[in-house]
Structures are given as C-alpha cells and as structure tokens.
Amino acid sequence: MFRLRQFRAYSTLAPTIRDVFLNPLPINSEITCYGHIKSIRSFKKLTFVDISDGSSHRSLNVVMDNNSAESASNFAVGQSVEVKGKWVESRGTQANEVRIVSDDPKHGVTILGQVPDSYPIQKKTLTLQFLRGHPTLRHRTSTLASVMRLRSKIETELATFFQKNSCVKVGPPLLTASDCEGGGQQFIVGQGNRPKEEFFSKAAYLTVSAQLHLEVLSQSLNRVWCLSPCFRAEDSNTNRHLCEFWMLEGELSYVTKIEQLTSFVEDMIRNVAQSLKTDNQENDAGLFKDLEQSRYSKEDRQKLTERWDTMLSREKWPSVTYTEAINLINLHKYNSKETLRWGDDILTEHEKWLAGDHFKSPVFVTDYPKAQKPFYMPNLSTEIYDAEKPTVACFDLIFPEIGELVGGSLREHNYDLLVKEMKERGMNIEAMDWYVSTRENGSIPHGGFGLGFERFVAYLGGIDNIKDVSAFPRAPGILAC
Amino acid sequence: MFRLRQFRAYSTLAPTIRDVFLNPLPINSEITCYGHIKSIRSFKKLTFVDISDGSSHRSLNVVMDNNSAESASNFAVGQSVEVKGKWVESRGTQANEVRIVSDDPKHGVTILGQVPDSYPIQKKTLTLQFLRGHPTLRHRTSTLASVMRLRSKIETELATFFQKNSCVKVGPPLLTASDCEGGGQQFIVGQGNRPKEEFFSKAAYLTVSAQLHLEVLSQSLNRVWCLSPCFRAEDSNTNRHLCEFWMLEGELSYVTKIEQLTSFVEDMIRNVAQSLKTDNQENDAGLFKDLEQSRYSKEDRQKLTERWDTMLSREKWPSVTYTEAINLINLHKYNSKETLRWGDDILTEHEKWLAGDHFKSPVFVTDYPKAQKPFYMPNLSTEIYDAEKPTVACFDLIFPEIGELVGGSLREHNYDLLVKEMKERGMNIEAMDWYVSTRENGSIPHGGFGLGFERFVAYLGGIDNIKDVSAFPRAPGILAC
Numbered sequence: 001m002f003r004l005r006q007f008r009a010y011s012t013l014a015p016t017i018r019d020v021f022l023n024p025l026p027i028n029s030e031i032t033c034y035g036h037i038k039s040i041r042s043f044k045k046l047t048f049v050d051i052s053d054g055s056s057h058r059s060l061n062v063v064m065d066n067n068s069a070e071s072a073s074n075f076a077v078g079q080s081v082e083v084k085g086k087w088v089e090s091r092g093t094q095a096n097e098v099r100i101v102s103d104d105p106k107h108g109v110t111i112l113g114q115v116p117d118s119y120p121i122q123k124k125t126l127t128l129q130f131l132r133g134h135p136t137l138r139h140r141t142s143t144l145a146s147v148m149r150l151r152s153k154i155e156t157e158l159a160t161f162f163q164k165n166s167c168v169k170v171g172p173p174l175l176t177a178s179d180c181e182g183g184g185q186q187f188i189v190g191q192g193n194r195p196k197e198e199f200f201s202k203a204a205y206l207t208v209s210a211q212l213h214l215e216v217l218s219q220s221l222n223r224v225w226c227l228s229p230c231f232r233a234e235d236s237n238t239n240r241h242l243c244e245f246w247m248l249e250g251e252l253s254y255v256t257k258i259e260q261l262t263s264f265v266e267d268m269i270r271n272v273a274q275s276l277k278t279d280n281q282e283n284d285a286g287l288f289k290d291l292e293q294s295r296y297s298k299e300d301r302q303k304l305t306e307r308w309d310t311m312l313s314r315e316k317w318p319s320v321t322y323t324e325a326i327n328l329i330n331l332h333k334y335n336s337k338e339t340l341r342w343g344d345d346i347l348t349e350h351e352k353w354l355a356g357d358h359f360k361s362p363v364f365v366t367d368y369p370k371a372q373k374p375f376y377m378p379n380l381s382t383e384i385y386d387a388e389k390p391t392v393a394c395f396d397l398i399f400p401e402i403g404e405l406v407g408g409s410l411r412e413h414n415y416d417l418l419v420k421e422m423k424e425r426g427m428n429i430e431a432m433d434w435y436v437s438t439r440e441n442g443s444i445p446h447g448g449f450g451l452g453f454e455r456f457v458a459y460l461g462g463i464d465n466i467k468d469v470s471a472f473p474r475a476p477g478i479l480a481c
Numbered sequence: 482m483f484r485l486r487q488f489r490a491y492s493t494l495a496p497t498i499r500d501v502f503l504n505p506l507p508i509n510s511e512i513t514c515y516g517h518i519k520s521i522r523s524f525k526k527l528t529f530v531d532i533s534d535g536s537s538h539r540s541l542n543v544v545m546d547n548n549s550a551e552s553a554s555n556f557a558v559g560q561s562v563e564v565k566g567k568w569v570e571s572r573g574t575q576a577n578e579v580r581i582v583s584d585d586p587k588h589g590v591t592i593l594g595q596v597p598d599s600y601p602i603q604k605k606t607l608t609l610q611f612l613r614g615h616p617t618l619r620h621r622t623s624t625l626a627s628v629m630r631l632r633s634k635i636e637t638e639l640a641t642f643f644q645k646n647s648c649v650k651v652g653p654p655l656l657t658a659s660d661c662e663g664g665g666q667q668f669i670v671g672q673g674n675r676p677k678e679e680f681f682s683k684a685a686y687l688t689v690s691a692q693l694h695l696e697v698l699s700q701s702l703n704r705v706w707c708l709s710p711c712f713r714a715e716d717s718n719t720n721r722h723l724c725e726f727w728m729l730e731g732e733l734s735y736v737t738k739i740e741q742l743t744s745f746v747e748d749m750i751r752n753v754a755q756s757l758k759t760d761n762q763e764n765d766a767g768l769f770k771d772l773e774q775s776r777y778s779k780e781d782r783q784k785l786t787e788r789w790d791t792m793l794s795r796e797k798w799p800s801v802t803y804t805e806a807i808n809l810i811n812l813h814k815y816n817s818k819e820t821l822r823w824g825d826d827i828l829t830e831h832e833k834w835l836a837g838d839h840f841k842s843p844v845f846v847t848d849y850p851k852a853q854k855p856f857y858m859p860n861l862s863t864e865i866y867d868a869e870k871p872t873v874a875c876f877d878l879i880f881p882e883i884g885e886l887v888g889g890s891l892r893e894h895n896y897d898l899l900v901k902e903m904k905e906r907g908m909n910i911e912a913m914d915w916y917v918s919t920r921e922n923g924s925i926p927h928g929g930f931g932l933g934f935e936r937f938v939a940y941l942g943g944i945d946n947i948k949d950v951s952a953f954p955r956a957p958g959i960l961a962c
Contacts, residue, residue, distance in 0.1 A: 013745065014735050016647040016703050034735040035703075036923050053734070054702035055647050080923040082735075113894070113924030136915050137922060139701035148702055152650040159637045166497040166536050169633040173953040174655070174710050175725050177960050187670045189687065191714040199714065200960040206670065213962065217952060220620035221535035221629055222497050222516075229655050229710065233672040233680065244656050253534070254495050254515040254563075264494065413594070434617055434962040441618060442517050442561040443594030471698060472654040479658050479681040481694065481915040 018055035024087070024096065030106070031087040031098055033060060036140060037079045039123045040072065047072040049109065051081060054145045057290045061092060062109065064100035077122055078115035078140075084108055125296045128468050135472060135480045146294035147461045147469055150276070153287050154457060155227065157272045158248065165264075167223040167250065172210035174229060177202050178432065187233045187243075206231035209450060210249050212435050215411055218251035218446055219438050225250040227453060237475050239465045240402075242454060244474040251411075251448035258393050259319075261408050261447050262364045265397060266317055269362075273311055273460065291461060304462040310361060310400055319364035322346070322391065325354060332358060342389055343369050348403040356400035363398050367391040375421050378412040393447075402459055408449025415439035499536035505568070505577065511587070512568045512579055514541060517621060518560045520604045521553065528553040530590065532562060535626045538771045542573060543590065545581035558603055559596035559621075565589055606777045609949050616953060616961045627775035628942045628950055631757070634768050635938060636708065638753045639729065646745075648704040648731065653691035655710060658683050659913065668714045668724075687712035690931060691730050693916050696892055699732035699927055700919050706731040708934060718956050720946045721883075723935060725955040732892075732929035739874050740800075742889050742928050743845045746878060747798055750843075754792055754941065772942060785943040791842060791881055800845035803827070803872065806835060813839060823870055824850050829884040837881035844879050848872040856902050859893040874928075883940055889930025896920035 014034055015023075025031055035051035038059050042048075045066055050059040062083050066072065075081075083098055085107050090097040100107045120126075121140045131138035138144050162169065175189060177200075186205040190196045196203050210226050217224045230247045255261060276287040288308060295301045320328065326340045333353050334340075340350070346365065355363050367381055370390040377392035394409030412418040418439055422429050429436060454466040467473040472481050495515055496504075506512060516532035519540050523529075526547055531540040543564050547553065556562075564579055566588050571578040581588045601607075602621045612619035619625050643650065656670060658681075667686040671677045677684050691707050698705045711728045736742060757768040769789060776782045801809065807821045814834050815821075821831070827846065836844050848862055851871040858873035875890035893899040899920055903910050910917060935947040948954040953962050 013733060013741055018647045054649075055704070078923045080925045112926065113922075115923050116921060119922055136697045136919055137701070139698060145702060148649055148651060148698075151652070153644070155650055156640045156644050159640050163634070163637050166499045168535075168629055169636055170629060170952050171632070171710075171727055173725060173955060175712070175955050175960065177962070187672055189668045189670055191668055199957060200955070201958045202960055204960055213953060216617045216962070217620060217629075220618070221626060223536070229652075231656070244654060246652055252494060260494055438617055440597060441594075441600055442559045442596050444561045445593065471651050472694060474654060474656050474681070476680060477682045479656065479683055479685055481658070481697070
C-alpha cells in the first residue's frame with residue numbers, strides 16, 4: 001500500500017533582496033538570502049561581499065571576519081551563493097548588513113554555482129555594446145537589470161491605466177492572412193516543406209500591426225487595447241529598429257476628434273511616468289531612483305533626469321498641425337529659407353529639432369497630408385479645408401532626442417468613403433472584406449493609436465539602442481539564442 | 482502667417498455604459514451615451530430601447546414616448562446610436578434609465594451606423610458554434626463580451642500578483658533558432674522567396690515555449706514571468722487546441738523543492754479567482770456576477786458557480802505522486818483491476834476522473850516517470866528513490882472537467898548532469914550552447930511552470946471550446962480575418 005500525502009505542508013520561497021529591503025526583519029534576526037557575488041573587498045580582519053539578485057538596484061552587504069570557515073580567496077565575482085547570517089545595523093553607507101558570526105556553525109556563505117576565470121560580468125564599467133556580445137549574462141549588470149524592471153513596471157502601470165479607463169485588453173492574432181498597411185515587409189509562415197498555402201488553406205503572415213483586428217473588436221467592446229508582438233522583415237539594422245518588437249495599440253469608439261486621442265495618449269504617458277517616479281515600493285526610492293542608481297556615470301544620470309523632467313514638468317504638451325510644423329521649421333530652423341515644401345516628409349532630424357530644440361517638450365503634430373498616410377484615415381481637418389492640400393485626421397507624437405513615438409488617427413467609418421479610397425489606391429477589397437464589413441453593421445466613429453513599446457522603454461530608461469531594451473533582440477542576421 | 486494652437490483644449494471621451502453605472506450622474510442630469518441597440522419594445526404610448534456597448538454586462542434602458550420626433554419603426558437591433566436624454570429613476574428592474582423628453586429639442590436617439598436586414602446578432606439565444614461563423618460580430622453578444630472582459634481582468638490581476646511577488650515581467654522572443662522540447666511541430670519563418678536561412682543567417686522558427694529563454698533571464702533577475710504567444714503547428718482541431726495561443730510562464734530562482742512551485746501556482750490561481758469574484762468595480766457585481774448575468778440558461782449559470790466553488794472552497798488542493806495516482810486509478814476507477822501499469826501515461830480521461838470524481842478539486846500530480854518528461858527535469862524524487870522506476874521533480878496541475886492546466890518542474894542546474902542527459906537523448910548540445918552555458922556561470926537551482934492562458938480563461942469563464950476565448954482563433958484550415 002501507499003501513503004497518500006494529500007495535504008502538503010505550505011512552503012514559501014526564500015525572500016528576494018528586494019523583499020529584504022521592503023519588509024526588513026527585526027535587527028539581530030537570523031537571515032538566509034541568495035544572489036550572485038558582485039564584489040569582494042578583503043581587509044586585514046574583515047571581508048565584505050556584496051551580493052545582488054536582480055530584484056532591486058540594491059546589493060546586500062555581507063560582512064565576515066577572516067576567522068570564518070570561509071576563506072575570502074574562495075570567492076569570485078559571479079558565483080551564486082547562499083548566505084546565512086544575522087541582520088544587523090551597518091557602520092557603512094547602507095542602514096543594514098548581514099553579519100556572518102564566525103563561531104556560529106549555522107552561519108556561512110555557501111557557493112551554489114561556480115564561475116570560470118573568463119566570467120565577463122566583472123565589477124567595472126562595461127559598455128552596452130560589449131554586453132550585447134554576452135546575451136545570456138548581460139542582465140546581471142545593474143543597468144540592464146534596471147531596464148528590465150522598468151519595462152515590467154511600465155506594463156503593470158499601463159494595465160492599471162487602461163482598466164481605469166474602461167478599456168478591455170485583448171490578444172489580437174499574430175498569424176494573419178492580411179497585410180495591414182499594404183507595405184509588404186512581412187514575414188511568411190510555413191510548416192516543414194509543405195506548400196505555404198497548405199496548413200491554413202491560405203498563406204499566413206506575421207502581423208505588422210494589430211490595428212485592423214483591434215478596430216473590429218472595438219466595434220463590439222467600445223474600448224480595447226493590446227500590448228503584443230509585431231514583426232517587420234525590414235533589412236535595416238539601426239538603433240531604432242527591431243524585426244520583432246512589442247507594440248502598444250489602442251482603439252477607442254465614439255471618438256470624433258483628434259484632440260480626444262491626443263489627450264488620451266498624453267494622459268496615458270504622463271500617468272505611467274508620474275506613478276513610476278513617485279512609486280514608493282522600493283522604500284524611499286521610486287523606480288526612477290532605481291534607474292538612476294544603476295547608472296555608472298554622472299552624464300547618464302543627468303540625461304535620465306532631463307528626460308523625465310521634459311516629460312513631466314510642463315502642464316500640457318503643445319500641438320501643431322503639419323502645416324504649422326513645416327512653417328516653423330522653415331522659419332526658425334532654416335532662418336526663413338523655405339527648405340521644406342508643403343507635402344514633403346518631416347524627417348527625423350526635423351522632428352528632433354521641433355521637439356528638442358524648439359518646444360523642448362513632447363509635441364503632437366496633427367493633420368498630415370493625405371498622400372503620406374494609409375487608406376483608413378478620414379479626410380477631416382481641424383483647419384479650414386483646402387482642396388489642393390488635402391489632409392487627414394491623424395497625429396504623430398514627437399519626443400526630443402528620438403522623434404516619433406506614437407502615431408494615431410481617426411478611422412474612416414463610412415462604408416462608401418472607405419471603399420472609394422481603397423479603390424483609388426488599387427487595394428484588393430475582397431481580401432479585406434472582413435474589415436470593411438464592420439462599416440456595414442452598426443458602424444461606429446472611432447480612432448486609435450500605436451506606440452512602439454521598446455522605444456518608449458528606451459526613452460524612459462535613458463537607453464539609446466532599443467536592442468538593450470529587448471531581452472533577446474532580433475534584427476537582420478541577429479538571432480542569438 | 483499662421484496661428485499657433487500651442488495649447489489644446491482638454492477634451493474627454495464620452496462615458497462608457499460601464500462608467501455610467503460605476504459613477505452615476507445625479508438624478509435628472511442631462512446624459513449623452515452611445516452603444517448598439519440590443520432590443521426594442523414598443524407599446525401604445527412608450528417605446529423601450531436597450532443599448533449596450535460591450536463595456537459591461539449591463540444595458541442602458543432608454544425610454545421615449547411615441548410623440549418623440551423618432552419613430553420606433555426607424556430602429557433596428559444592431560444599429561449604433563447616440564442617445565441624449567435625462568438620467569431618471571426607473572419604474573423597471575434597473576434603478577435608472579434614460580428618458581427622452583419629447584418636447585426637449587436637445588433630446589433624441591440618433592442613428593450613427595445602419596444595419597442590413599441580415600444582421601445576425603439578434604435578440605435570441607445564439608449558439609457559440611453559430612457565432613464562430615461571424616468572427617467580426619460575435620463579441621457583440623453578452624456571453625462573448627463577458628469572456629473578453631474576464632480575459633482582460635485575469636491578466637491585470639496576474640500582473641498584480643506577480644509584481645507583489647517580486648517577479649519581473651519579461652518579453653521573451655517569439656522568433657527563435659531553437660526547438661524548446663525537441664518535439665518538432667514548429668512553424669518556420671521566411672521572407673519572400675529568399676532561402677530560409679538568408680534573413681537571419683540561420684533558420685528561424687516560431688517559439689513553442691518561452692521556458693529556455695525565461696530560465697536564462699531568471700538567472701539574472703531572480704524571478705521572471707511572461708504572458709506571450711506560442712505556436713504549435715499541430716494538425717489537430719479540437720476544443721482544447723489552437724495553433725496560436727498565449728502561455729503564462731514563470732521561472733523562479735533559488736527553488737529546490739517541487740512544493741515551492743506548487744504552492745506558488747496554487748496561490749496564483751486562487752488569488753486571481755478570489756479577487757475577481759469579490760471585485761467590486763461593477764457596483765455590487767464582481768466579475769463573476771458579470772459572467773453569470775451574461776449567461777442565458779440556468780444550466781450555464783450553475784456550471785459557472787460549480788467551477789468557481791470547486792476552485793475556491795477547499796482550503797488546500799490535494800497533491801499525489803504519479804505512483805500514488807496510478808494506484809488510486811486502479812484501485813477506485815477500475816475496482817482493483819490493474820489497468821494502468823507503472824510507466825503508462827495518465828490519459829485525459831484518468832485526469833478528469835482523478836480531479837472531477839475522486840478528489841472533486843484541482844489536484845497536483847508530482848514525480849512522473851523520467852521517460853515521460855523532457856531532458857531538463859532533474860532526477861530528484863520526493864519519494865524513496867527507486868532505481869528501477871526513476872522519476873523527475875515535476876508536477877501537473879489537473880482540473881475537473883478539463884484535465885491538465887499547468888505543468889512545471891525543477892530544472893537541472895548542474896552542468897554535468899544536464900549535458901549527460903542531453904547526450905543520452907542524442908540532442909545537439911552545440912546548438913543549445915547558449916542555454917547550457919548558464920550552468921557554468923554562477924548556476925542557480927531553479928524551477929518554473931507554464932499555463933495555457935486560453936484554457937485557464939475558458940475554465941473560469943465556463944466555456945467549453947477555447948476557440949471562443951481567443952479573439953481570432955487559428956487552427957489547421959482556420960485563418961479567418
């Protein structure tokens with residue numbers, strides 16, 4: 001026969017270093033904690049070992065006298081260890097530390113995992129470029145660990161914001177038969193060596209944007225959003241591009257004005273940044289503090305502060321139309337030499353000037369020329385309509401240093417106008433029948449937007465290359481791990 | 482010259498029907514709201530129109546006398562409308578309603594979007610199977626809208642749970658060069674007609690599980706989790722399978738016992754379900770109430786109640802080993818006829834009997850035979866070790882009615898033992914070098930788990946087919962929209 005262990009003893013996880021600081025034990029308690037050795041300093045009588053586990057920007061300081069069973073010479077940076085000691089008041093910069101009492105047989109530092117001599121994450125400033133060459137170890141640095149924590153918290157704050165605003169989070173499909181904006185550059189998906197149409201009875205692609213599917217869902221659920229992966233098979237390898245990235249997209253029903261969308265987006269970004277800055281979870285340090293303390297140089301810390309101030313200090317972000325923006329750029333950037341003509345693209349360098357130099361603030365640019373934008377944007381203008389310079393009801397949100405961060409628009413909800421535009425652009429309406437059909441079945445005026453999530457995290461994290469914000473970045477020729 | 486509209490007027494969105502009930506206006510206020518017409522009842526003097534917008538299980542009752550400018554005969558189920566009226570106390574079952582005052586010129590119901598006579602979402606019970614044939618309109622039913630809201634809130638609650646437990650949410654890659662469990666059945670990704678190795682310099686697949694990448698990240702960040710899409714190119718078309726689904730996966734460091742994982746998973750599921758049940762966001766109705774009220778039949782409501790009770794009423798879920806489970810099944814299900822031998826698979830029918838009939842509770846089954854499980858599970862046992870019946874430190878969480886919902890295990894963190902096992906299984910260690918290398922660089926004892934998100938939502942939502950939980954399901958031959 002056998003014994004039935006029907007009810008398990010309740011067991012818990014060991015506390016993380018974040019937990020140790022968030023819910024500190026009473027002084028002189030026995031403590032067990034875990035992490036990687038970050039640094040070792042040996043003196044005549046004492047050895048100090050800092051351990052860190054990626055849960056917080058803080059390290060745990062472990063102090064042992066050199067009579068302990070452990071010899072400091074056994075320790076190496078990068079080893080994973082178990083520490084058993086006493087939680088005491090510190091004489092150093094931190095309030096508390098763990099003391100290994102040499103004559104207590106329960107106390108000690110046990111090595112759980114060894115490191116080779118070549119272990120690359122040493123206690124010195126490592127460039128982000130160097131770290132990209134170590135994709136499985138680079139998140140052990142305080143900078144990249146703080147960026148991962150930032151990314152995680154931004155997501156939680158976004159979920160809270162959207163829930164408060166009655167938006168339903170949905171999971172749009174990644175496998176799709178459609179090409180959202182007719183731009184090509186999609187990956188195609190197959191199975192084994194079978195013909196590509198066989199598995200799904202038609203060719204399947206990886207989505208470049210969830211927008212069209214979100215529009216369908218917003219017509220039933222009022223307000224929807226998603227944060228989900230998108231793919232672009234672009235042959236460009238820059239600081240700003242990934243082949244696989246996460247996109248935050250929202251679609252809101254019963255919206256008839258661009259200002260409703262820009263207000264919502266501004267609210268969203270401000271709310272997230274403000275709550276991260278003032279978040280008190282890490283004792284006296286909000287997430288901004290976490291980020292700041294993970295930076296090695298004064299310049300990096302300064303840059304972070306400036307970015308957050310730029311975003312949060314102004315009461316309301318400015319908004320100009322495309323036409324106004326073109327005029328501003330010609331007037332001020334080019335000293336009245338008309339370098340940009342109406343209809344020209346506003347390039348990234350212009351965007352950076354507009355937001356960074358001129359407004360010194362995130363800025364909305366609205367009402368772009370129709371010819372620059374996709375088929376679904378309605379021919380509505382917030383300005384006096386000019387038949388020779390037709391514009392559409394859309395916006396880009398432009399940030400200092402990086403340029404466009406969010407793009408959005410109203411969506412044409414009138415069946416006849418939508419189909420007319422698609423025909424003029426030579427699109428295959430039959431293949432898009434499912435999308436167009438929403439305009440025949442209780443159609444709703446609506447609008448939405450998309451934000452490249454890695455770009456947003458990079459901006460808030462003070463990181464220049466979005467490859468450092470993606471856990472395992474994918475780009476042409478780059479598919480490590 | 483041009484006028485610079487630097488500061489926009491602050492505009493807000495119209496309230497959703499959820500907002501109207503959550504933050505009701507004072508009686509006799511003027512109200513504007515929006516939705517689709519759900520039903521129309523016309524009497525001699527009055528016409529009642531119910532409108533719904535998918536933000537809540539509730540409909541807004543609009544009452545107009547038949548002297549209004551609107552003729553009831555203009556209205557049809559499915560039209561999208563704008564309603565302007567007065568927020569008054571109701572004589573019906575709801576506390577409040579919107580009254581259109583016939584001599585108030587501002588009042589009225591304006592049709593925003595027409596419907597054809599063939600509009601399929603009529604006021605009658607529609608089967609979920611019928612609705613699958615209308616993928617762009619099916620979420621206008623209260624049942625499927627409530628399932629989408631459930632899915633959304635589960636995700637928010639999960640994020641809260643993981644954040645409280647110091648877990649970092651990460652975005653593992655979907656494009657991968659690896660095949661996680663060596664099981665094949667992966668989709669392959671290409672670009673245009675180029676050879677499949679060209680774009681990334683190697684063949685790229687869609688991930689079947691984020692586990693290996695999460696393990697890498699957990700070795701730096703202590704505790705990580707993700708909720709992200711996975712893909713399986715299986716040729717099966719059942720109630721339980723999708724080719725594209727979302728998987729919740731977690732990896733926890735410094736874990737050495739299966740009980741630490743099962744406790745965590747039980748906590749997670751209980752916490753989410755409990756907070757959804759008692760959530761007070763929808764006035765007096767938690768999300769469970771929302772779900773319940775969206776069901777047409779008494780049987781469906783009963784089923785929901787039973788599922789939630791089964792999950793929440795017991796203080797602690799039982800746990801048995803594989804060996805104990807086999808014995809129980811032989812002893813009770815087959816009346817001591819030994820139908821299952823040690824080493825046999827526990828089939829879904831056995832799982833349903835064990836959880837549904839025998840324990841009447843979710844139940845953990847641990848310590849499965851090594852031969853049934855993947856290479857990374859360590860050869861540790863919670864029972865006395867039997868060299869002839871080797872088991873691994875793993876668990877499945879089995880639910881009544883559906884069988885396995887979660888699977889997890891400790892992960893072998895010893896380099897030599899891991900490589901030995903991989904060699905014995907004939908695996909290509911060089912291709913997995915990035916994964917194996919974590920065991921050489923400060924390796925940490927750890928474990929994790931995976932939960933099929935659609936299956937979980939379907940169980941909590943009282944839905945039998947996971948195609949009704951996925952917004953746009955993908956399966957062999959199924960790629961609508």
